[in-house]
Amino acid sequence: MSLYRDTAVVLRVQKLGEADRIVTLLTRKHGKVRAVAKGVRRTRSRWGARLEPFNHVDVQCYTGRSLDVITQAQTVDAFGAGIVGDYPRYTAGCAILETADRLVAEEGEPTMRVYLLLVGAIRAMAGRERDPSLVLDAFLLRAMSHAGWAPAITECAKCAEPGPHRAFSVAGGGAVCEVCRPPGSALPSPETFSLLDALLHGDWDLADAAVPAVRRDTSGLVAAHLQWHLERQLRSLPLVERRAPP
Numbered sequence: 001m002s003l004y005r006d007t008a009v010v011l012r013v014q015k016l017g018e019a020d021r022i023v024t025l026l027t028r029k030h031g032k033v034r035a036v037a038k039g040v041r042r043t044r045s046r047w048g049a050r051l052e053p054f055n056h057v058d059v060q061c062y063t064g065r066s067l068d069v070i071t072q073a074q075t076v077d078a079f080g081a082g083i084v085g086d087y088p089r090y091t092a093g094c095a096i097l098e099t100a101d102r103l104v105a106e107e108g109e110p111t112m113r114v115y116l117l118l119v120g121a122i123r124a125m126a127g128r129e130r131d132p133s134l135v136l137d138a139f140l141l142r143a144m145s146h147a148g149w150a151p152a153i154t155e156c157a158k159c160a161e162p163g164p165h166r167a168f169s170v171a172g173g174g175a176v177c178e179v180c181r182p183p184g185s186a187l188p189s190p191e192t193f194s195l196l197d198a199l200l201h202g203d204w205d206l207a208d209a210a211v212p213a214v215r216r217d218t219s220g221l222v223a224a225h226l227q228w229h230l231e232r233q234l235r236s237l238p239l240v241e242r243r244a245p246p
Contacts, residue, residue, distance in 0.1 A: 008057055008058075009026050012097065012098075019038070021036070037070045047074075056078075057075055059072065059073045088133070088242070099143060099234065103147055121136075138202070147229070153197045154197065167181040168188050
């Protein structure tokens with residue numbers, strides 16, 4: 001039996017048997033881990049509530065044949081309390097968790113940067129200081145950058161000619177010049193390109209000042225670019241409720 005301890009964010013949970021649960025965790029040192037939490041669905045369980053999606057926990061596990069087994073769990077940050085009661089934040093948070101789960105395909109794959117991005121995004125979502133749709137789009141852009149899928153914004157995705165450019169091609173990799181522009185490219189506004197760049201690099205003053213139409217167009221481009229590279233649709237993205245800023 002090999003014991004290990006790590007900090008993790010709970011990505012999702014599944015029922016197992018009558019009282020157990022399979023918990024998918026994104027850990028700091030061990031990558032994505034699927035582990036069994038025994039007896040946590042019983043009403044007398046002392047730590048079952050700690051292993052809920054969005055929670056940041058310190059877990060101790062031992063290595064099993066097919067699934068690891070969680071033996072201890074302590075709450076580091078109860079992010080779920082600041083998210084689940086607000087529908088826009090909850091839906092955006094679910095999209096963040098699902099994206100992290102999809103990007104880390106293999107269990108045990110080193111994922112320190114994705115873990116840090118995830119903790120920062122969930123903390124910002126729970127803190128309620130930022131628009132949840134902006135936090136979601138910023139996380140998606142930075143996670144795609146880690147995966148090598150970041151869209152070109154300030155130069156042409158094909159010939160690297162410095163911009164600004166008028167067209168954006170999801171299949172082409174982002175902004176494209178007039179020479180490289182393929183048929184069917186979108187023509188977002190210059191403000192949309194500015195918001196994409198601001199979210200990728202953390203310029204929150206510019207991001208917070210964006211008007212609803214620009215935020216909506218930016219969200220559409222980010223979602224389309226992500227799902228093109230994932231080669232599948234995220235189930236939670238269509239449910240995200242995007243409200244106009246006050």
